[in-house]
Amino acid sequence: MTLSRRSTLQALAAASLTSTFGGRAFAQAESFRIGALNPVTGAGAPYGSGMQKMIVAAAEMVNAAGGAGGRKFEVFSEDTQTTPQAAVLAAKKLIEVNKVQAVLGTWASGVSLAVIPLANDAGILHMHTSGAPALSVPPANAKGLGYRYQATNDRFGRAFAEICQKEGYKRPATMAFNNASGIGNTEGFKKAWEAKGGKVLEAVVYEPNQPSYRAELQKVLAAKPDVIVTGSYLADTTIILREWFQSGETTKWIIPAWAANPDLVKAVGNEVSEGLIAVDSISNEGSEAFKAYDAAYRKVMNQDGLSNVYAAMTWDMVVTLALAMEAAGPGANIAAINAKIREVANPAGTKVSTFAEGKEALKKGKINYEGASSVLDFDQYGDVTPDFSVSFVSKGKIERKYVVKI
Amino acid sequence: MEAYLIAIAIVSAVYVLLALGLTLQYGMTGIINFGHVGFFAVGAYAAALLAEQGWHPLPAFLAAGVLAAAAAWPLGMVSLRLREDYFAIVSLGFSEVVRLVVTSEKWLTKGVQGIPGIPKLFTGLGVGLPNSLAVLAVLLLVNGLAIYAMRRIVRSPFGRMIEAIRDNEDAVKALGKDPARFKVQVLMLGALLAGFAGAFYAHYIGYISPDQFVPLVTFQIWMAIIMGGVGRVSGALAGTLILMLFLEGSRFLRDVLPFISEVEMASVRLGIVGLALILFTLYRPGGIMGEARRT
Numbered sequence: 001m002t003l004s005r006r007s008t009l010q011a012l013a014a015a016s017l018t019s020t021f022g023g024r025a026f027a028q029a030e031s032f033r034i035g036a037l038n039p040v041t042g043a044g045a046p047y048g049s050g051m052q053k054m055i056v057a058a059a060e061m062v063n064a065a066g067g068a069g070g071r072k073f074e075v076f077s078e079d080t081q082t083t084p085q086a087a088v089l090a091a092k093k094l095i096e097v098n099k100v101q102a103v104l105g106t107w108a109s110g111v112s113l114a115v116i117p118l119a120n121d122a123g124i125l126h127m128h129t130s131g132a133p134a135l136s137v138p139p140a141n142a143k144g145l146g147y148r149y150q151a152t153n154d155r156f157g158r159a160f161a162e163i164c165q166k167e168g169y170k171r172p173a174t175m176a177f178n179n180a181s182g183i184g185n186t187e188g189f190k191k192a193w194e195a196k197g198g199k200v201l202e203a204v205v206y207e208p209n210q211p212s213y214r215a216e217l218q219k220v221l222a223a224k225p226d227v228i229v230t231g232s233y234l235a236d237t238t239i240i241l242r243e244w245f246q247s248g249e250t251t252k253w254i255i256p257a258w259a260a261n262p263d264l265v266k267a268v269g270n271e272v273s274e275g276l277i278a279v280d281s282i283s284n285e286g287s288e289a290f291k292a293y294d295a296a297y298r299k300v301m302n303q304d305g306l307s308n309v310y311a312a313m314t315w316d317m318v319v320t321l322a323l324a325m326e327a328a329g330p331g332a333n334i335a336a337i338n339a340k341i342r343e344v345a346n347p348a349g350t351k352v353s354t355f356a357e358g359k360e361a362l363k364k365g366k367i368n369y370e371g372a373s374s375v376l377d378f379d380q381y382g383d384v385t386p387d388f389s390v391s392f393v394s395k396g397k398i399e400r401k402y403v404v405k406i
Numbered sequence: 407m408e409a410y411l412i413a414i415a416i417v418s419a420v421y422v423l424l425a426l427g428l429t430l431q432y433g434m435t436g437i438i439n440f441g442h443v444g445f446f447a448v449g450a451y452a453a454a455l456l457a458e459q460g461w462h463p464l465p466a467f468l469a470a471g472v473l474a475a476a477a478a479w480p481l482g483m484v485s486l487r488l489r490e491d492y493f494a495i496v497s498l499g500f501s502e503v504v505r506l507v508v509t510s511e512k513w514l515t516k517g518v519q520g521i522p523g524i525p526k527l528f529t530g531l532g533v534g535l536p537n538s539l540a541v542l543a544v545l546l547l548v549n550g551l552a553i554y555a556m557r558r559i560v561r562s563p564f565g566r567m568i569e570a571i572r573d574n575e576d577a578v579k580a581l582g583k584d585p586a587r588f589k590v591q592v593l594m595l596g597a598l599l600a601g602f603a604g605a606f607y608a609h610y611i612g613y614i615s616p617d618q619f620v621p622l623v624t625f626q627i628w629m630a631i632i633m634g635g636v637g638r639v640s641g642a643l644a645g646t647l648i649l650m651l652f653l654e655g656s657r658f659l660r661d662v663l664p665f666i667s668e669v670e671m672a673s674v675r676l677g678i679v680g681l682a683l684i685l686f687t688l689y690r691p692g693g694i695m696g697e698a699r700r701t
Contacts, residue, residue, distance in 0.1 A: 041676075078657065079671070084618055086653075088611055089413060093657055096410035113522045113613045121533055132519065139523045178509060179518045180615070207506070 031074040032101055032325065034059065034318070035094035037115065039107040042082025050301050050311040051105045051129075052077050057296045058318035058355075065356040068322035070330035076100055082107065084114035091115045095122045101334060102321060105129065105314040109180045116140050124334055127317040129310050131156075131181050136381035145338060147320075147382040149313035149373055151281045153181055153231075157188020158406045159279055159388040160229050160254055164189075165196060166404070167277070169252065173202040173225035175216065175240065177232050185231030185256060201225050206236070213240045217247065227252040232259045238267045245272040254279060257391070262398065270396040278398055281386040283312050284374055288353035289319070293372035309373060316371035320345050323358045323369055345369050346377045412538045416610055418650045419545040423603035424627045425634070425642035426552050427596035433637030434560065435592045436572030437486075438494040442627055444501030445474040445597035447619035449604025451508060454521045454614055463527055467605045474601025475594040477504070482590035501621060509616040520615025527609050545606055552599055553639050568592055629679070633686050635693025644694045652679050 036055040039048035059073035067073070076098040080087035087106065094100045095118060102125035106112045109132035116135065119126035126146045131153040134140055151159075164172055172193060174186035183205060190200045202223035206216045217240060220228060228251055230237065237259040244251070245268070253260075257280030265273045283306060284290050293315045294305030305312065324340040325332065332340075343349075344358065349366030352358040361367045369376060374386035391400045424446060431437040449470040456466035485496040508515045515521065526533070528540040559565045570578050571585045578585050608614050626649060634645020656675040686693065 084611055084613055089654060092410045092413040097407050110520055110615045114611055117612050134522050183518060
């Protein structure tokens with residue numbers, strides 16, 4: 001693509017003319033504009049660029065298959081810097097200047113909460129990967145234009161409670177990293193556990209970036225729990241487990257898998273990690289959709305697709321959007337497309353795993369897209385309920401034992 | 407496009423308010439305040455919480471400013487007698503304390519979950535362009551008032567006194583004046599402006615959480631006044647505009663240079679700001695607006 005100054009000026013002039021006289025000019029345009037708004041820098045940086053590249057890759061795949069509903073995708077990429085303020089300005093630019101019709105892939109809850117009102121005002125779709133429960137309901141999701149591809153923190157908590165019950169623990173305590181996600185996990189657990197008639201003995205919240213968590217650990221262990229449920233990250237979990245092991249206690253641990261991963265086992269050693277329980281929402285990894293995503297991810301990022309669950313979610317965002325557009329037919333507006341999203345993703349219909357397959361199957365009847373990140377069935381709030389895998393660490397290996405459905 | 411420009415203008419105007427406060431404190435009085443974001447946070451939370459209680463924005467904004475100024479009073483009392491570099495450390499600590507209090511006092515601030523759904527201002531005029539324009543107009547008015555007040559202060563005996571404190575505090579003491587009292591007053595005035603800025607910010611972004619009030623915000627304001635020219639009102643204006651131009655303009659650079667991906671652009675953006683700061687300190691130590699300190 002070459003751009004001379006003249007053509008840029010012409011384009012600018014044309015754009016300002018159409019916005020002055022023609023109102024929104026994209027109604028008849030043959031492209032559908034999507035904004036890839038991802039955490040390329042900041043706390044989300046380990047995931048952001050992969051998420052963004054998968055949006056581009058999925059859009060190219062849809063375009064190569066002839067477009068969706070007669071339209072081709074055009075992707076505009078922006079960085080949220082994982083801060084609400086930068087995200088708001090970036091979203092304003094995408095919506096006002098690039099005139100995107102959907103914003104895809106915001107990551108942190110704070111960012112999504114700040115961006116979703118803008119999407120509501122503009123009447124466009126917003127698909128995100130944030131855990132905060134507030135995103136499901138009004139005012140955030142007042143118009144039903146928001147879709148969440150990640151399990152809510154609440155659902156993680158419910159999964160933890162199921163596991164506790166199944167493993168026969170009676171006296172749980174919790175430890176949480178002090179942010180929305182960490183606390184969301186343990187409070188979700190507390191709610192679910194108390195609904196089962198149990199009692200949480202102690203709930204400790206700790207500040208991040210400490211060299212030692214001994215004081216917090218002592219407080220938890222003083223309550224003599226038989227299991228400790230955490231909402232934690234890798235760095236702090238490593239320190240906590242080492243200090244716990246030194247204390248000689250025999251408590252069990254239930255830890256989300258983004259903290260209890262092979263790196264943790266390597267860091268603390270086989271002896272300390274023996275018997276840890278790691279819980280994760282399942283990327284739909286056996287599925288055909290996951291294979292397609294994995295191939296694309298390896299090609300662009302040169303890494304295993306499993307290393308970035310959020311990239312699988314952004315891949316699914318583009319595919320569900322494309323299938324909904326295909327189902328809604330040529331020239332459909334946002335409301336018509338929005339109305340089709342659950343129809344193409346939820347059960348009752350032929351199961352499909354790629355856009356091309358879905359496009360074919362739509363000619364014959366209803367479809368049900370089974371995604372790369374989960375089976376992707378949206379409830380009335382636009383939330384998905386993935387299954388959770390329960391893995392035990394044994395001799396330095398993390399082995400999946402069973403699957404919990406909530 | 408218009409709405410995007412207005413959005414940038416609104417955020418810029420909020421930053422200008424912050425930069426004005428810091429200009430008063432550092433540029434005119436020589437107080438090294440590394441905790442400006444703390445007062446910004448107090449203002450933002452005060453406005454958000456009062457809005458939740460159903461307060462009218464006008465008294466809520468005043469309360470936000472007054473509360474921020476009030477937060478500056480004890481800080482000033484205990485620490486302004488320290489030499490200036492020690493105050494820098496204390497103020498940085500203060501802003502972190504504010505952030506940790508906001509994080510911990512869940513009953514009031516909802517902790518790390520943040521406060522969502524802070525109502526937008528002037529929605530009665532219609533959502534979108536009309537109410538954004540109204541917000542911008544009010545912000546410009548407040549900025550204008552602040553600039554006017556600062557110009558008056560510079561020309562008043564008070565202004566001469568604070569500049570004397572900046573230039574030679576010992577001489578001021580030798581003349582029998584108490585610099586600490588003036589410094590506390592300046593600190594509170596700067597905090598008042600930061601409090602207003604926080605209130606506008608909370609109502610504009612609509613969602614606040616502790617992780618938006620990290621020291622980086624303070625240092626962005628510092629970057630702005632260093633680039634613009636320390637100690638001058640015009641410097642605060644020019645510096646903030648340059649900062650926003652770097653941060654936002656780089657988004658459009660990519661439309662002209664399509665071979666740079668967003669991932670690379672993010673690094674390029676930080677690199678450009680850093681390079682500009684270095685070049686400024688090398689070749690234009692007084693900032694854009696030139697000769698800043700008459701030392």
